[in-house]
Amino acid sequence: DTLINQIAAGEVVERPASVVKELVENALDAGARRIDIDLEEGGVRLIRIRDDGAGIAADELPLAVSRHATSKIASLDDLEGVATLGFRGEALPSIASVSRFALMSRRIDSEHGAALDVDGGRVGAVAPKPHPQGTTVEVRDLFFNVPARRKFLKAERTELSHIEEWLRQLALARPDVELRVSHNGKPSRRWKGEGSALMETGLSEARLHEALGEEFARNALRVDHEGAGLRLHGWIGQPAYNRASADQQYLYVNGRAVRDRSIAHAVKQAYADVLFHGRQPAYVLFLELDPRRVDVNVHPAKHEVRFRDARLIHDFVYRTLQGALAETRAG
Numbered sequence: 213d214t215l216i217n218q219i220a221a222g223e224v225v226e227r228p229a230s231v232v233k234e235l236v237e238n239a240l241d242a243g244a245r246r247i248d249i250d251l252e253e254g255g256v257r258l259i260r261i262r263d264d265g266a267g268i269a270a271d272e273l274p275l276a277v278s279r280h281a282t283s284k285i286a287s288l289d290d291l292e293g294v295a296t297l298g299f300r301g302e303a304l305p306s307i308a309s310v311s312r313f314a315l316m317s318r319r320i321d322s323e324h325g326a327a328l329d330v331d332g333g334r335v336g337a338v339a340p341k342p343h344p345q346g347t348t349v350e351v352r353d354l355f356f357n358v359p360a361r362r363k364f365l366k367a368e369r370t371e372l373s374h375i376e377e378w379l380r381q382l383a384l385a386r387p388d389v390e391l392r393v394s395h396n397g398k399p400s401r402r403w404k405g406e407g408s409a410l411m412e413t414g415l416s417e418a419r420l421h422e423a424l425g426e427e428f429a430r431n432a433l434r435v436d437h438e439g440a441g442l443r444l445h446g447w448i449g450q451p452a453y454n455r456a457s458a459d460q461q462y463l464y465v466n467g468r469a470v471r472d473r474s475i476a477h478a479v480k481q482a483y484a485d486v487l488f489h490g491r492q493p494a495y496v497l498f499l500e501l502d503p504r505r506v507d508v509n510v511h512p513a514k515h516e517v518r519f520r521d522a523r524l525i526h527d528f529v530y531r532t533l534q535g536a537l538a539e540t541r542a543g
């Protein structure tokens with residue numbers, strides 16, 4: 213079983229940033245309002261994620277680290293309209309098979325917390341342990357038992373910057389959640405939560421500011437357009453802020469950060485047709501649509517999606533941005 217989990221880990225766990233992603237997404241699925249992320253040595257030595265979410269009952273801790281046990285999907289129908297971020301029940305067992313892993317938690321209705329250690333895939337026994345409401349996952353010495361994988365990890369700085377980039381991506385979409393990051397014992401970043409229920413996902417100028425800088429925020433055109441059951445909203449950089457590289461392009465589909473060539477092409481084309489050829493637009497764009505019109509289950513890392521009507525979506529994005537940009541030029 214450990215071997216199967218390690219093989220799965222080959223797909224799910226590429227580097228510390230992928231561990232952070234899986235654990236933070238679990239915390240979000242559990243309804244966390246605040247997530248603390250402590251890292252050591254770029255996450256290779258330690259990744260500790262603590263959340264204030266729903267928690268896990270003591271007797272369910274072993275289930276959480278066993279393969280294909282997910283609490284998030286009850287039927288095949290659920291797979292169609294997945295709203296949660298994870299649904300394969302693979303992340304924890306995979307991560308635990310290639311690290312020294314500990315899971316600690318307390319549910320709001322439990323008086324006591326409990327902990328479970330997994331050492332390179334060997335699952336220990338559940339033991340009582342004081343813990344505030346919520347969950348802490350500790351991942352130490354990633355790939356300690358898979359030297360071939362460990363060898364491919366990059367310098368501390370590089371691994372840390374992958375983590376930071378992913379967190380920036382997340383922070384833009386989830387301004388309602390507070391994120392605190394520390395590295396090697398020092399606070400390194402704090403994304404303050406703007407936690408009002410009125411907050412619409414992905415609509416925070418303050419976060420935009422924090423994530424992409426003042427200059428972008430000043431030169432960004434606000435876009436918000438609906439049609440054909442689609443909504444595209446967010447910001448696109450105007451000519452005063454254009455870039456030679458494609459490093460500030462954030463696209464979210466139903467709140468999930470994705471890479472999609474077709475949409476990226478539509479954005480770039482609209483930008484080029486109205487404004488500039490040969491420059492890269494910077495953007496933060498959110499596309500919302502009926503989850504049944506998009507398959508998020510293409511790859512375990514879930515950066516890619518497949519649309520039922522890709523052509524229509526491409527054209528919608530193109531026309532929306534083309535129109536918005538043309539208007540600013542005319543005015």
Ligand code: ADP
Nearest residue numbers: 238242276282283298299300301302303304347
């Ligand atoms: P998935 O997220 O695909 O269900 P995971 O392996 O990531 O699978 O997690 C397994 C299960 O452990 C989840 O379905 C959930 O029930 C539980 N779990 C994991 N992390 C947390 C957390 N931070 N808070 C509450 N429950 C969690």
Ligand code: MG
Nearest residue numbers: 234238298303
């Ligand atoms: Mg998960």
